[in-house]
Amino acid sequence: MSDPVLLTLEGVRRVHGSGAREVVALDGVDLTVRLGELVAVMGPSGSGKSTLLNVAGGLDTPTSGTVTIAGDVLSEMDAKGRAALRRKRIGYVFQDFNLIPALTAAENVSLPRELDGVPARRARTEAKAALAEVGLEKQARRFPDELSGGQQQRVAIARALVGPRRLVLADEPTGALDSVTGEAVMRVLRARVDAGAAGLLVTHEPRFAAWADRTVFLRDGTVVDSTGTDEPEALLADSSTGT
Amino acid sequence: MSVKHGLLALLAEEPMGVYRLRKEFEARTGGSWPVNIGQVYSTMQRLERDGLVAKASQQDEDVELYEPTESGRAEAAAWWRTPVARGEVGRDELVIKLALAVSAVGVDVRDIVQAQRSETMRAMRDFTRLKSQVPAPGEPISSPELAWSLVLDHHTFTAEAEVRWLDHIEASVARAVLTQSRTETTDRDEAEVPR
Secondary structure, eight states, X not given: OOSOEEEXXXXXXXXXXXXXXXXXXXXXXXEEEETTOEEEEEXXXXXXXXXXXXXXXXXXXXXXXXXXXXXXXXXXXXXXXXXXXXXXXXXXXXXXXXXXXXSOHHHHHHHHHHHTTOOXXXXXXXXXHHHHHTXXXXXXXXXXXXXXXXXXXXXXXXXXXXXXXXXEEEESTTTTSOHHHHXXXXXXXXXXXXXXXXXXXXXXXXXXXXXXXXXXXXXXXXXXEEEETTOHHHXXXXXXXXX | OOHHHHHHHHHTTSOBOHHXXXXXXXXXXXXXXXXXXXXXXXXXXXXXXXTSEEEOSSOOSSSOOEEEOHHHHHHHHHHHHSOOOOOOTTOSHHXXXXXXXXXXXXXXXXXXXXXXXXXXXXXXXXXXXXXXXXXXXXXXXXXHHHHHHHHHHHHHHHHHHHHHHHXXXXXXXXXXXXXXXXXXXXXXXXXXXXX
């Protein structure tokens, strides 16, 4: 595994409230996501899945522990620096697509680049390329309400990985889709990750988590298990206890 | 079931010899049910004995072709119409293991649930890897590929149902612990036994 690490969480702890009302959302989570890797996070409600995703994306700050994105340690940056890092490095995909209705597919995808100060022409070129990657070059001029749910989610994936962005954080991306459309979206996400991105996927649907390289199970804010074929240590542990 | 009915249904489309029947059967079931040529041959003999197939009136030069009789066609049609009965439910090792785990001493149900969930997810990932090799929904696909894809979907959905059941066990057990423990129940039951 020599692919570069895009996301690292080390000893991440996140406590909400204090005293008697203290709730430990995450308790010592270690996690690494490499380029070309899609990692699924599963766990019951309240296990810390959403907090994990928010902390990984710099939307929430851990009480202790470190989050490193593409070599930058979030806690060593100021708010402005973190915001810039988020815009440049990280894309989000949500259950309800979160596209801007008044903008075309291409404009939705180019917007984060333009906000980042990239000249409009270049941002458009990048957006077109990102849409082509998800098979939607012909729909570039359509508005979100002229697209199916599956197509809208593919636009969201294109937006998440436009330009230099390589880390996609997906929160129940198939939640609003039927099983066949959900599968199509997972295929696109998988293909984009294989083509050179890293993904962290929160889902409660095992069928879609199965598209990931690894599944991390959370329970009460702690990683209780991790399955995957690319973890020699875990495999060794299995074979030594499996007799 | 019924390799027998599957073969009969194929013969109802056109007369075939055993080699072609075997090939058709495997291709059109997505390879989910491998059959050997001996099996196909002996099935034909039994179907012939039972009056459901006969040697075809139009024969090939090299191979013997079979076709369904009238009652064979009726049997195949009835097979299509009749829903498949559920197998005996709850008779697998996992069900027994987890049922016992709920009350077993020195066993944490959550650990068993998690170990099983990891194992089932691993199997699902294997099915999904195979699935990623067939064309995506909406892309051009051959009928054997579609059959294979749907067979993989079956395995995936079945595994998913198991994972959901495991999730449900975990939640149910967690909630049950909040109200009353197993030991208290047992003590009370024993106390009620007259001495």
